[in-house]
Every structure is written in structure tokens, then in C-alpha cells.
Amino acid sequence: MPQIIDTPVDVELSADGDPRAFIWNRFEHTVIGQPQAVFKRTRWWENEGTPTRIDTELWRLDASRGGEEQHRYDLRRNDDGSWILALDWG
Amino acid sequence: MNTGLNFGHLHVASAYSTHYGVTLPEALAEQAAAQGASFLAVTDRDGLYGAVKHVRACVAAGIRPGLGAELAVHDDEYRPLGRVVVLAHGSTEGRGYAALCRAVSAAHGGGGQRGALTSGSTGPSISRARLADLSQLTSLTVLLGPDSDVGLAIGRRDNTDAAVRLAHWQRALPTQSVVLEVVCHLAESGTVGSVTPATRMLALAENAGLPAVLSNAVRYGTPEEAVTADLADTARFLRPLAELETPQTNGQAWLKPAGAMHQVARMVVDAGLHDDGALERLLRDTEQLADRCSLDPVSDIGLGRARMPEARIIGVTGDPVTELWRRARSGIADLYSASGSRAVEAAHAQLAHEMKTVEHLGFASYFLTVSRVADIIRGMGIRIQARGSGVGSVLNYALRTSSVEPIENGLLWERFLSPERQTLPDIDIDVESARRHDIYREVFRAFGSDRVSLMSMTNAYRGRGAVRDAGLALGLPDAQINVIAKQMWRFNARDFRRALEEKPELEALATEVRESQQLDLLVDLTAKLDRLPRHISVHPCGVILSDASLLDRTPVQASGMGLPMSQYDKHDMDPMGLIKLDILGVRMQSAMAHAVEEHHRLTGESIDLDRVPLDDEKTFELIRSTRTLGIFQIESPGQMELVGKLQPEVFNDLTVEISLFRPGPMKNNMPLKYLQARHGEVAPDYIHPRFEPILRETNGVVIFHEQVMRLFDELTGCGLGKADVFRRHLGKPEQLPQIEKYLREKALARGFSVKVIDQVWTVLAGFGSFGFAKAHGAAFALPTYQSAWLKTHHPAAFLAGLLTHDPGMWPKDLIVAEARVLGVPVLPLDVQSSALDYRVEDLADGSQGIRLALPELVGSTETERERIARHQPFGSLQDFRDRVHPRRRTFEALARVGALDTFIDYDRSRRHELLAHIQSLRGTAVIIRADQLAFEVELPVPRYSGLRESGGRTGAITSLELRGRTQTDLELLDLNLAVSTHQMKRFHALFKELGVTPASELGNLPGGTEVLLAGVRRATNTPPMRGGRRVVFISLDDGTGPVANVVFFHDAQERVGGQVFQTNYMLVRGRTRRSGARGVSVTGENIWDLFDVARQVKERHARERAAAEEAASAAAYAAELAAQERALKSASPGGILHNLRAAQSA
Incomplete structure (x- = not known):
């Protein structure tokens, strides 16, 4: 079962735009392999105001802290560019 | 944005893919260039609708254009094979582009191929066999992407079927024509556009040994526009957003920069098991296909190269120039000989001048073509009248393309054509509207359908359509949308929010919007749709004439009337070197033809309207009386008023009148200046004696383009052709300083004083691009005069x-x-x-x-x-x-x-x-x-x-x-028409009671009289006004005579609100306003609904009647009492009488 984290994190991007690492609980988690982005649409017309985007941006990636065993994480990027660590899949 | 990476988008729908793409080609090209791309293809759905605009935008942005179309394909048994992208190859001397045009036309049922009859979809579709034919000689590449039968099989996870279907394609099409298209919108796994089918498609290409390219199946430029694409989907499927069966999976179909596309490529490759170097190969193959599909605007598409019908088609055997000379000279001999030898000489001199330009530009065939079409129309016994700047040409007059004599009327050839004018000439021909389709068919027959096509026009979203489709998307009830849509006029939908704040008649709606989240959204969505192309339809008058290569240069589809129609619109004609002739159906021409026919039927006499003398006093008397209802051009309330003030006496006055009643002159207050000078209130100001010959006809007021050109020429000696270039640039503020500098230098050298130059420059700069070509005015004035003549006689x-x-x-x-x-x-x-x-x-x-x-x-x-x-x-x-x-x-x-x-x-x-x-x-x-x-x-x-x-x-x-x-x-x-009596007659008793002034008597009242008017609304006008504040004209008909025109200024509009547009039967209070010798109008102050008034009066009558009856019965009772009293008096005075009195007072 994934663990809901839902906390802001700092994400470091590589030159080609992929997340390379993120800092969570003061520890750097290094991304391993190719992260996958997933864009999920919203039912924007049910919300107030006119949206600038119709989907939310989620990145699924494997990362490890130091030499520890890697976990799979979901990172969400907000419209303002800030990042939320959404899930820890274990 | 430029990351040094390169990526060429091969699959992009522009906004001309109606109800699908939402970004205009110009914006796409600019964005691509800004992102550092060197190539961009546009591949509109079912056609090349945005192709020319795309190519021009790419040229302007300095990138290489590619062209293609997304087409449905069917097999020999009409089974659908999904949709593919067909891309034209470049550097093929136009072979690729021609094959693409033919493929699109074939999909629309042209070229002897029927569209998909049994494919289940009713849209255009091309057979794979035909596509294979057209792909020969490596003209085309066919991209099989997620919507192709191969891609759909992969979407079903049926890899075997996908391989079989791909093999079919490979067998059917020439080798190297088939390429697989990998699309990944980074959607959730298990949905369309996810990474899984994309990586499978890549694997299929590897297994089959075919190249695969990466595209983003683009529908919009930026992620923000995904909302608009959602709206486009609702309009395409006619369902609200909440009920869309296949909404776009997410908002990633945008024109991503190279970096983002490389990112997608990495994810796709990483998601499956692929050969080594798969990533590099995918990107390289994409790049190579973009190179192969880069089109040269000139050698591939023929941009800017005019092609006229072949000489033999227009009945010429020898050299077109010689033939043109011969016909023009003989025309002059016929038309001018009656006016004396000096007129003939002048005409020949002018012809020589015009022919020099024609020969220089190589347009002889063009003039012969237009005159051939005019001959065809006349040969059918149909009334014809040229319009537009071409009327300024002696050549057109001599060829009988035009029927207005240009020299006497002071028209200029250079306004029409000069070596300085880079665009193709444009001659408009007005014909009887009822015969327009007959003419089209005859022109197709005479020139052959491989040289002729109708032109199309792109209809864009406007207020009402936009609010309806936005309302549909939100699932608002029809009734509610209807109420709102009815109020969507007289402003741009883009300015919906501002209009809500500013327009008094929208106050109620503005309140609703403030209170409803959904209506608030509606306002934004309406604004997003505004101006987007909505559908294409046949242009009301454009006919394209070309040589036998026409169908290699424009795709065609069937028009509503059955004749083929080009997918290109009027903006595409000139760049594509397509000769367009506007054959416009004018109902007045039909009406006049009908009048002439009726006269002939009853009397046997034939009237030749084109030979009616232009100085008939009775005709001008009728015009001056302002009873101009039904007369061409001068029957609107505003025109009636102007005619009344101007009091035309000669034909040229009509030309002036028509030219004054235009937005530019109105905004610049030219009518007032002209009228003051005309009626001697101020002396005409010619600024300088050398300008007098130019400005005399308009009493010193600059009205016509021709006058501006002559002024430039007089001031600078630049020649009339150059003068026309200056004139057109007057409308561009950034050009003004340059023009002014040139003008001042030259004019000083030519002996004009600084004071005169200052004065004339103020006039010219203020003129802007406004005003009117006198050629247009004169061409309009002729049917105006002719219809007035018919009405008179x-x-x-x-x-x-x-x-x-x-x-x-x-x-x-x-x-x-x-x-x-x-x-x-x-x-x-x-x-x-x-x-x-x-x-x-x-x-x-x-x-x-x-x-x-x-x-x-x-x-x-x-x-x-x-x-x-x-x-x-x-x-x-x-x-x-x-x-x-x-x-x-x-x-x-x-x-x-x-x-x-x-x-x-x-x-x-x-x-x-x-x-x-x-x-x-x-x-x-x-x-x-x-x-x-x-x-x-x-x-x-x-x-x-x-x-x-x-x-x-x-x-x-x-x-x-x-x-x-x-x-x-x-x-x-x-x-729908009251013939025996006027529908207002039933109200006449009411009008009398209320003291309503009959419209027929308005003219007898002095200005400033307070009046009540009533009647049925016949017209509403909001003519352009000086100062920009909106003025509403309502024309009321009460059955007593001509309409009464009531004008509502801004303050009155605020007072009466929506009634000014919504009430149809009305009572109006206002004050008379004299306008000139004959004209009178009323400044409206308030409006009441006539039916309400009638009901109130009826109720009042009923009350009064009841009161009268009560009074009457009371009187009768009193009389009875009096009688009883008398009787009692005579019988027994005292008791009973007293009792009765008590009862009465009780």
C-alpha cells in the first residue's frame, strides 16, 4: 500500500528537464533510471474560475536515499512550479 | 527557450481544422521559431485549410514549412482504415504538393473517386488504392499513427493484427512511403496517449524494419489553450463537457519545444524493450522526414506566381497583348466617337498609358479573361455592372467589362493597377442575384472544371455562435442560452466582460453573471471561442480562374451548390497566384431586370437602363424629396437624412453622397464639412490654387482616394502609382514620419510654402486610410440613379x-x-x-x-x-x-x-x-x-x-x-404581410386619443417640438458616429407614410435599457430635430411597449365605463328616490321618507 506523504519538497532537475533528485526530510533522494511523467486531466468546469491548464502533472520515479534500498515515489508539480511529494509506493 | 536541441513537428492541426485545432497558423509558426525549431508542418484535418497561411507564416518567421493533411482512408471494400497523416515531399518541383492537393480532393469525392460510402463515418475519406497512386515517385509519406488501423490495433493490445494490417499497408503503398508515427501524451497508463501504446508502436517499426517518427499530434500552441480544445470537442460532438465520451485524455497536445519532445522520446524508449540506439534512431528519423518534407515556397508550392487561363481558352490565337490592343481600340472607337474627337483622343492616350503597365506586368491575359467572363454573362442576357477600382480603367470600359466612363468621372487607373502595386488586380462584377448560379455553371462549362473553382470563405466564431457553443459545453439549458445569445450583438465576444460592465442594456445579464459561477465561466469561454474559424462555406461571389494546373495547386471539395470549391479563401488567392473574379449577385440588379421585363411584357417596349440619360430632372427631384425607400444605396434612415441635406442635382453628387456615407468619412466629420461648403455656409478652402482643380468637385473637402493620390502627385511629383502606395501607407502610423519627410522635402522644392505644406499634411495625415475610392462610389451611383429613375417613371x-x-x-x-x-x-x-x-x-x-x-x-x-x-x-x-x-x-x-x-x-x-x-x-x-x-x-x-x-x-x-x-x-x-390595410390601422383610434403625431405630418413640425410617435419597428441601425459613442436609429412605421426615424443617444439608451433593441411595437416620446431643408427626425427620450399602452388605455376605459355606469345607476336611483319622495310627499309626509333617507346614507 502506498503511503500518503503530501509534503512540499525541493526538486533538482537535470539539464534535459527530468527530476534528478529531491530533498525530503533534509535527505537528498537520488533518482534512478528514467522517471515517467503522467498528466491527468481535471474536470475543470466544475471548479470556480477559468483554468490555465486542464491537467495535473505527476512524476513517478525510483529514488534512493544514500545507499539505501530504492523506493518508488509520486511527485506532483503545481502550476506555480512548486513540488509536492505525494506518495511513497515503498 | 532555445536549448540547442532540434525537433520538427510533423503532425500539427491549426485552428483551420475547425472544431479541432485551436491555434492560428501564424501563432504556431512564431512559437516554433521562438522555440528554436527550423521546421514546422501543418497537417489540418481533411484538408489544407490553413496551408497557405502556414507557409506564409513560416516564411515570415524564417523557418521551413511542411504541409500535410490528416485524412481518413478506406480499403477497396470501403472498410475504414482509420486516419493517417499524408505529408508532401519537398524539392520535387511541386510534385509532392500537387499529389497532396489531389489526395485531399480525392478524399472529398473529387477526381472520380467517391468518398467513404460505407465506412460508417460520413466525412471525407480516400481509398488506399488512390493514395498509393498518388504516392508514386516518392511524392508523399503516409504516417500511420495511433488513429490509423495499425495504431488502433495496438491500442487494443492486438499486436498480431497490427502487424498484419501494417503488412497490408506495405504491400499497397510504394516502399519508403510508409512510416510509423509514435505519439505519447504522457497520459495515465491504460488510457489513450499513454506511454505503453507508443512504445509498442516503436517496437512494431523495429520488427517491420520501418522508420518511426515521433510527433505530438498537436492541437494547440500552448498548454493554456487546452481548455479551448475541450470546447472544440464539445462543438464537434455536440455534447456538454461532462458528457463527452472521448474527451482529450489530458492537455499535452501542445507544440512542445525540442527539449520536452526529447524528454517524451526518452520515456517512450525507456518504457519498452528496444534495440540499442533506439532513442537516437527515433529522433534522427523524425529529423530526416522533416528534411524531406520541407517545402520550398516558390519551387514546390508556386507561391507568388500568377497563372492565367491559356490563350486558347479565352479565344485568343495569337499574342494576347496584340489581341488586347485590338479589342480595346475598337471599343474606344465605339464608345467615345459620339463624344467628339477630343474625347476619342483622350481615351486613346489614356489607353496607351494603361497598356504600358499591363504589358510591363504581363497581365494581358487577365484582362482578356475578365472581359471573356463579362461577355459570357452578357450573352446570357443578364445585367452586369463592374465595381471596385477596376472601374477607373479606360481599358475595362473599352472592353465593356465596366459601364462607367472613367475620364469624365475623374477616376484613376493607378488606383487600380500600377507597377508599384504588387498585388494581382481585382475586378468585381455585379450581376443579377437570381442568375448567379447559372453564371457559375456557364463559366465552368466555358473554361472547363480543371481551370475553375469557386472560392471558399472561413466563417469565424462571432458573439452569438460563441456563446451558444460555450453554453453547450457547460450544458446550460437552451432557453437560457437563447436569452443570452439574443443580447450578443454590437460588440465583440472577446470584449464580453467589458461589454457587461459598460452597456446599459446588458445590466440584467451582468447581475446574473456576478451571481453565477457557471455564467461567469461562460463569459470567459465565449471570449476564448471568438474569432476562431468555425466552418468553411462557399464564398458568395469568388470564382477562381486559372490554367489546367489549378487542381495541382488547390485542393477542392464540393460546395453546397454542387460545384467544386477551393479550400483556400480570399486571403490565399494573391499569394498563390490565383486569379479571383468576384461575381457578386446583387438583388437590386435582379429587381431592376424584373421591372424592365414587366414593362416589356405589358407594353412591348424595351428599356435599356444603361442608356438612360443621367440628367433626368424628375429623377433628381424624387431623390431630393428623400422618398428614397427602395432606391439602391440611399434608402437607409441615415442616407435619407444625408440625401435631404445634400440635395443632389447631378450624377456626381450621388457619387459624393455615397462616398460620404462610409465609416471613415463619418468619423472624420467629412459630411458636415462638405455640406457647409456646398451650401455656401463657408467658402471652399482649396489651401493652394494648384489644388483647386483636384478639390473643386468636393468643395475643398478631401473625400476620395483619387484626390489624395492627386495631391501627393502635385506636391511631390512622385507619379500616381507611387502616390497610391503613399495613400495606402497613410493608414499605418509607423509609416507617417517617413512619408511626411519625403513630402516636405519634395513639396518645398516644387514651390509650396511651409504654411501650405503644414496645412495639407494635416489633412492628409488625418485622412488616414479612410475615404473611399471614387471608382467605387461612381460604380454604386449608377444603379442608384437607375433604380431612382425606375421608381420615378x-x-x-x-x-x-x-x-x-x-x-x-x-x-x-x-x-x-x-x-x-x-x-x-x-x-x-x-x-x-x-x-x-x-x-x-x-x-x-x-x-x-x-x-x-x-x-x-x-x-x-x-x-x-x-x-x-x-x-x-x-x-x-x-x-x-x-x-x-x-x-x-x-x-x-x-x-x-x-x-x-x-x-x-x-x-x-x-x-x-x-x-x-x-x-x-x-x-x-x-x-x-x-x-x-x-x-x-x-x-x-x-x-x-x-x-x-x-x-x-x-x-x-x-x-x-x-x-x-x-x-x-x-x-x-x-x-406575413398585411396587404389590404396597414397593420397599424387598428391602433389609429388609440393614436388619436393619445395625441400621437402621424409620421406623415412630422415634416410640418418645427424643430424642438415635443412629440409622441408610435408604430412597428422596421429597422434598427447603429451607424458609425463621430466620437465613438453608439447611437441607435429606430425606424417606425405607423402606416401613414414614410417611416419616422427616431434616434436614441447614449443618455436615452441608459434610460430605456434593453427596450431600445427588444420592443417591436412601440410608443416613443421625443423631440423633433430638423436636418436640412426636407429632413426631419426625432430624438427619442422614452419608449413604451405599444401593447402595454393599449392594454392600460383599455383598462382605463373599462374603469371609466364602470365608473360612468355606476354614476349612471346612482343617478337613476336618485331619480327614483326623488320620484318616490314626490309620491310620498303627496301621500304621507314624515316617517317613510325619513326611513328611506336613512337607508340611502347607510
């Missing part, structure tokens, strides 16, 4: 023409009212004499009347009407029924309006009997063949009067159908 025939062809702005019953005022009765519908059009009848008293036409009967069918017209006259009602076999509804309507009165000896009081008889008819009519004689048996309508009195069945029906209705009600119901 042949009113019955002219009004019959107006009623038949309905050319103007006014509704028919106003024309009927005008006929009444002119002493021309409009005769009721009669099955014995009404024809399919309005006919003039000679009446017993020697005057003429107009017989109502059959098509006016609401709900009647064309076949019914044709049968009536064919079998006239009828011997009896039975005969009528047998030959026409009308439907019951039509039959009864005819009886109700009196069209069958012939069968009751025109005794209107028996009409109920007729109706009752018709309703009692049972069984089917005897069918009589057209060539068979009727049974000549008299079958009179039985008299039912006895029955009605005894309460019989038919009596009841009669009362239901006719009782309580006036003839006017019946006519309005069945004809």
Missing part, C-alpha cells in the same frame, strides 16, 4: 421588382405601404392571376397595380405553387382542386386570405361558406394530368347561410376560423 414595375427580389433593408410590408402612398395598389393573392413573382396588372381605371406573388403564402410548397401557376385560370373550385391538389392546410390558407374569392364572385362576405365547403370536402381529389382537359362542369360553392343561422355544423367551423379576426390578422398569419 415606372413605379409599379419597379416596386414589383423590389417585392420579388427583396433587395433592400426594409421589410416587404413597408414597400407595400410605399406602393399605397405612390398610388399603386397591391392586389390580393388570387389563384387566377397571382404568379410565382410579383406581376404588374393594368387596372380598369387605366392605372397599374401589383399582384401579390404565390410564394408569399406561408407553408405552401413549391410544387403546389408551380401547379397553380401552370394551370391558371381555373373554371371552378373543383377544377382548382383537381389540378392543383393542394394540401388541406394550403387550401384553407388560400381561402382565408381570399385567394379563392374568384369562386364566390369576389363576394368577401361569403368567404366563410367557401372555407366551410373546403373543410367539408372528403375523399381524394381527382388527379388530372397536366395535358388533360378539366371536366367543364360548373360546381358552385353551396350557400351555407341558412345552416349557420340554424346552428349547423359548418356554421360552427366558420365561427372558429374567422370570427373575431380581421382580414389583416389573417393576412399576417398566412402571408
Whole structure:
């Protein structure tokens, strides 16, 4: 079962735009392999105001802290560019 | 944005993929260039709708254009094979582009191929065999992406089927034509656009040894526009957002920069097991295909190269230039010899001047082509009139393309064509509207359908359409959207929010919007849709003429009228070197032709309108009286007012009048300046004696483009061609300093003082690009004069023409009212004499009347009407029924309006009997063949009067159908037109009581008189006004004469709110305003709904009646008491009387 984290994190991007690492609980988690982005649409017309985007941006990636065993994480990027660590899949 | 990476998008829908793409090609190209791309393809759905705009945008942005189309394909058994992208190869001397054009045309059923008949979809589709043919010689690449049958099989996870289907494609198409297209929108796994099918597609390409390319199947430029694409989907599927079955999976179909596309490529490759180097190969193959599909605008697409029909097609055997000279010279000899040798000489000199430019530009074939078309039209006996700047040419006049003499009228050739003018010339031809389609067919026949095509036009979203589709998307109820849509006019939908804040009549809606989240969203969404292309349709007048290569340069599809139509619109013509001729149907030309025909039918005389002398005093008298209803161009309320002030005396005055009544001159207050000078209130100011010859005709006011050109030429000596370039640049503020500098230098050198230069420059700079070509004005003035001449001398025939062809702005019953005022009765519908059009009848008293036409009967069918017209006259009602076999509804309507009165000896009081008889008819009519004689048996309508009195069945029906209705009600119901009396007549008693001033008497009142006016709204105008504040003109018809024009200024609009647009029957309070010698209008202050007023008056009457009755009965009672009192007095004074008094006071 994934663990809901839902906390802001700092994400470091590589030159080609992929997340390379993120800092969570003061520890750097290094991304391993190719992260996958997933864009999920919203039912924007049910919300107030006119949206600038119709989907939310989620990145699924494997990362490890130091030499520890890697976990799979979901990172969400907000419209303002800030990042939320959404899930820890274990 | 430029990351050093490169990526060329190969699959991009522009906004011209209507209801699908949402970004205009210009924006896409600019964005691509800004992102550092060197290539961009546009591949619109089902066509090349945005192709020319894309290519030009790419040239402007400095990137290489690619062109393609997303097309549905079917196999030999018409089974659908999904949708593919067909891309043209470049550097093939146009072979790739031509094959693409042909493929698109084939998909639309052209080129002897039917579209997909059984594919289940009704849209365009091309057969794979035809596509294979066109792909020969490596002209095309076919991209099989997620929407192709191969991609769909992969989407179903059926890899075997995908491989089989791919093998079919490989067998059918030439090698190297098939490429697989990998699309990944980074959607959730398990949905369309996720990474899984993309990586499988890549694997399929590897297994089959085919190249794969990466695309983003782009639908919009930026992620923000994904919302608009959602709206486009709702409009395409006609479903609200919440009910879309296949909404876009997410908002990633945007024109991603190279970095983002490389990112996608990495994810796709990483998601599957692929050969080494798969990523690099995918990107490299994409790059190579982009290279191969880069088109050269000139050598591949033929941009900017004009192609005229071949000489033999236009009936020329030798050199076109020689032939043009010959025809023009002989035309001058014919047309000018009557005006004396000096005129002939001047014409020849002008011709030589014009021919120099024609030869220099190589346009001889163009002039011969246009004159050939004009000959074809004239040969069909159809009225024709050239319009536009081409009227300024002696050459066009000599070739009889135009019928306005240019030299005497002071028109300029250079306004039309000069070596400085880089665009193709444009000649517009006005013809009778009723014959326009006949002309098109004849032109196709004469030139051949491989050289001719109709032009299309792109219809963009405007306020109402935008709010309707936005409302549909949100699932708002139809009724609610309708109410809002009705208010969406007179402003741009983009400015919806601002309009809500500013426009008084939208106040109620603005309040609703503030209170509803959904309506608030509606406002934004409406603004997003505004101006987006919505659909294409056939242009109302554009015909493209070219040589036999036409179909290699433009894709065509069927138009509504069956003839092929180019997918390119008027903006694409000039860049593509396509010669376009505007053959515009003008209803007034049909109306005038009808009048001439009617006159000929009745008298045998032929009127040649083009030879009517242009100085008929009676005609000008009519125009000056401002009774211009029905006259071309000058019948609107504003024009009536201007005509009244201007008081035209000669033909040129009409040209001036028409040219003044334009947005530019109006905004610049030119009419007032001109009128003041014309009527001697101020002396004409020519600024300098050298300008006097130029400005004399307009009393010193610069009105015409031609005058601006002459001024430039006089000031600088630049020549008229260059002067026209300057004139056009006056509209561009950034060009002004440069022009001014040049003008000042040259003018000083040519002896003008600084003061004069200052003065004239102020005029020129203020002129901007406004004003009007005198050539346009003169071309309009001719039919204006001709129609006025007909109205003056042949009113019955002219009004019959107006009623038949309905050319103007006014509704028919106003024309009927005008006929009444002119002493021309409009005769009721009669099955014995009404024809399919309005006919003039000679009446017993020697005057003429107009017989109502059959098509006016609401709900009647064309076949019914044709049968009536064919079998006239009828011997009896039975005969009528047998030959026409009308439907019951039509039959009864005819009886109700009196069209069958012939069968009751025109005794209107028996009409109920007729109706009752018709309703009692049972069984089917005897069918009589057209060539068979009727049974000549008299079958009179039985008299039912006895029955009605005894309460019989038919009596009841009669009362239901006719009782309580006036003839006017019946006519309005069945004809939408009150013929026998004016529909306002029923209010006349009310008007009298209220003290309403009849419209016919307005002219007798001094200015500033407070008046009440009433009537039915006939027109609403918001003409352009100085200062930009909106002014609303309402034309009211009360049945007493011409319409009364009421003007509502801004403050009054605020007071009356929406009523100014919504009330149709109204009472108005206002003040008279004199405008010139004859004109009077009313400044409106308030509006009431006439029906409300009538009801209130009726209620007041009822109250007064009740009060009167009460008073009367009280009086009677008092009298009775008095009598009793007297009686009592005589009997026993005292007790009883006292009791009675007490009772009375109680």
C-alpha cells in the first residue's frame, strides 16, 4: 500500500528537464533510471474560475536515499512550479 | 527557450481544422521559431485549410514549412482504415504538393473517386488504392499513427493484427512511403496517449524494419489553450463537457519545444524493450522526414506566381497583348466617337498609358479573361455592372467589362493597377442575384472544371455562435442560452466582460453573471471561442480562374451548390497566384431586370437602363424629396437624412453622397464639412490654387482616394502609382514620419510654402486610410440613379421588382405601404392571376397595380405553387382542386386570405361558406394530368347561410376560423404581410386619443417640438458616429407614410435599457430635430411597449365605463328616490321618507 506523504519538497532537475533528485526530510533522494511523467486531466468546469491548464502533472520515479534500498515515489508539480511529494509506493 | 536541441513537428492541426485545432497558423509558426525549431508542418484535418497561411507564416518567421493533411482512408471494400497523416515531399518541383492537393480532393469525392460510402463515418475519406497512386515517385509519406488501423490495433493490445494490417499497408503503398508515427501524451497508463501504446508502436517499426517518427499530434500552441480544445470537442460532438465520451485524455497536445519532445522520446524508449540506439534512431528519423518534407515556397508550392487561363481558352490565337490592343481600340472607337474627337483622343492616350503597365506586368491575359467572363454573362442576357477600382480603367470600359466612363468621372487607373502595386488586380462584377448560379455553371462549362473553382470563405466564431457553443459545453439549458445569445450583438465576444460592465442594456445579464459561477465561466469561454474559424462555406461571389494546373495547386471539395470549391479563401488567392473574379449577385440588379421585363411584357417596349440619360430632372427631384425607400444605396434612415441635406442635382453628387456615407468619412466629420461648403455656409478652402482643380468637385473637402493620390502627385511629383502606395501607407502610423519627410522635402522644392505644406499634411495625415475610392462610389451611383429613375417613371414595375427580389433593408410590408402612398395598389393573392413573382396588372381605371406573388403564402410548397401557376385560370373550385391538389392546410390558407374569392364572385362576405365547403370536402381529389382537359362542369360553392343561422355544423367551423379576426390578422398569419390595410390601422383610434403625431405630418413640425410617435419597428441601425459613442436609429412605421426615424443617444439608451433593441411595437416620446431643408427626425427620450399602452388605455376605459355606469345607476336611483319622495310627499309626509333617507346614507 502506498503511503500518503503530501509534503512540499525541493526538486533538482537535470539539464534535459527530468527530476534528478529531491530533498525530503533534509535527505537528498537520488533518482534512478528514467522517471515517467503522467498528466491527468481535471474536470475543470466544475471548479470556480477559468483554468490555465486542464491537467495535473505527476512524476513517478525510483529514488534512493544514500545507499539505501530504492523506493518508488509520486511527485506532483503545481502550476506555480512548486513540488509536492505525494506518495511513497515503498 | 532555445536549448540547442532540434525537433520538427510533423503532425500539427491549426485552428483551420475547425472544431479541432485551436491555434492560428501564424501563432504556431512564431512559437516554433521562438522555440528554436527550423521546421514546422501543418497537417489540418481533411484538408489544407490553413496551408497557405502556414507557409506564409513560416516564411515570415524564417523557418521551413511542411504541409500535410490528416485524412481518413478506406480499403477497396470501403472498410475504414482509420486516419493517417499524408505529408508532401519537398524539392520535387511541386510534385509532392500537387499529389497532396489531389489526395485531399480525392478524399472529398473529387477526381472520380467517391468518398467513404460505407465506412460508417460520413466525412471525407480516400481509398488506399488512390493514395498509393498518388504516392508514386516518392511524392508523399503516409504516417500511420495511433488513429490509423495499425495504431488502433495496438491500442487494443492486438499486436498480431497490427502487424498484419501494417503488412497490408506495405504491400499497397510504394516502399519508403510508409512510416510509423509514435505519439505519447504522457497520459495515465491504460488510457489513450499513454506511454505503453507508443512504445509498442516503436517496437512494431523495429520488427517491420520501418522508420518511426515521433510527433505530438498537436492541437494547440500552448498548454493554456487546452481548455479551448475541450470546447472544440464539445462543438464537434455536440455534447456538454461532462458528457463527452472521448474527451482529450489530458492537455499535452501542445507544440512542445525540442527539449520536452526529447524528454517524451526518452520515456517512450525507456518504457519498452528496444534495440540499442533506439532513442537516437527515433529522433534522427523524425529529423530526416522533416528534411524531406520541407517545402520550398516558390519551387514546390508556386507561391507568388500568377497563372492565367491559356490563350486558347479565352479565344485568343495569337499574342494576347496584340489581341488586347485590338479589342480595346475598337471599343474606344465605339464608345467615345459620339463624344467628339477630343474625347476619342483622350481615351486613346489614356489607353496607351494603361497598356504600358499591363504589358510591363504581363497581365494581358487577365484582362482578356475578365472581359471573356463579362461577355459570357452578357450573352446570357443578364445585367452586369463592374465595381471596385477596376472601374477607373479606360481599358475595362473599352472592353465593356465596366459601364462607367472613367475620364469624365475623374477616376484613376493607378488606383487600380500600377507597377508599384504588387498585388494581382481585382475586378468585381455585379450581376443579377437570381442568375448567379447559372453564371457559375456557364463559366465552368466555358473554361472547363480543371481551370475553375469557386472560392471558399472561413466563417469565424462571432458573439452569438460563441456563446451558444460555450453554453453547450457547460450544458446550460437552451432557453437560457437563447436569452443570452439574443443580447450578443454590437460588440465583440472577446470584449464580453467589458461589454457587461459598460452597456446599459446588458445590466440584467451582468447581475446574473456576478451571481453565477457557471455564467461567469461562460463569459470567459465565449471570449476564448471568438474569432476562431468555425466552418468553411462557399464564398458568395469568388470564382477562381486559372490554367489546367489549378487542381495541382488547390485542393477542392464540393460546395453546397454542387460545384467544386477551393479550400483556400480570399486571403490565399494573391499569394498563390490565383486569379479571383468576384461575381457578386446583387438583388437590386435582379429587381431592376424584373421591372424592365414587366414593362416589356405589358407594353412591348424595351428599356435599356444603361442608356438612360443621367440628367433626368424628375429623377433628381424624387431623390431630393428623400422618398428614397427602395432606391439602391440611399434608402437607409441615415442616407435619407444625408440625401435631404445634400440635395443632389447631378450624377456626381450621388457619387459624393455615397462616398460620404462610409465609416471613415463619418468619423472624420467629412459630411458636415462638405455640406457647409456646398451650401455656401463657408467658402471652399482649396489651401493652394494648384489644388483647386483636384478639390473643386468636393468643395475643398478631401473625400476620395483619387484626390489624395492627386495631391501627393502635385506636391511631390512622385507619379500616381507611387502616390497610391503613399495613400495606402497613410493608414499605418509607423509609416507617417517617413512619408511626411519625403513630402516636405519634395513639396518645398516644387514651390509650396511651409504654411501650405503644414496645412495639407494635416489633412492628409488625418485622412488616414479612410475615404473611399471614387471608382467605387461612381460604380454604386449608377444603379442608384437607375433604380431612382425606375421608381420615378415606372413605379409599379419597379416596386414589383423590389417585392420579388427583396433587395433592400426594409421589410416587404413597408414597400407595400410605399406602393399605397405612390398610388399603386397591391392586389390580393388570387389563384387566377397571382404568379410565382410579383406581376404588374393594368387596372380598369387605366392605372397599374401589383399582384401579390404565390410564394408569399406561408407553408405552401413549391410544387403546389408551380401547379397553380401552370394551370391558371381555373373554371371552378373543383377544377382548382383537381389540378392543383393542394394540401388541406394550403387550401384553407388560400381561402382565408381570399385567394379563392374568384369562386364566390369576389363576394368577401361569403368567404366563410367557401372555407366551410373546403373543410367539408372528403375523399381524394381527382388527379388530372397536366395535358388533360378539366371536366367543364360548373360546381358552385353551396350557400351555407341558412345552416349557420340554424346552428349547423359548418356554421360552427366558420365561427372558429374567422370570427373575431380581421382580414389583416389573417393576412399576417398566412402571408406575413398585411396587404389590404396597414397593420397599424387598428391602433389609429388609440393614436388619436393619445395625441400621437402621424409620421406623415412630422415634416410640418418645427424643430424642438415635443412629440409622441408610435408604430412597428422596421429597422434598427447603429451607424458609425463621430466620437465613438453608439447611437441607435429606430425606424417606425405607423402606416401613414414614410417611416419616422427616431434616434436614441447614449443618455436615452441608459434610460430605456434593453427596450431600445427588444420592443417591436412601440410608443416613443421625443423631440423633433430638423436636418436640412426636407429632413426631419426625432430624438427619442422614452419608449413604451405599444401593447402595454393599449392594454392600460383599455383598462382605463373599462374603469371609466364602470365608473360612468355606476354614476349612471346612482343617478337613476336618485331619480327614483326623488320620484318616490314626490309620491310620498303627496301621500304621507314624515316617517317613510325619513326611513328611506336613512337607508340611502347607510
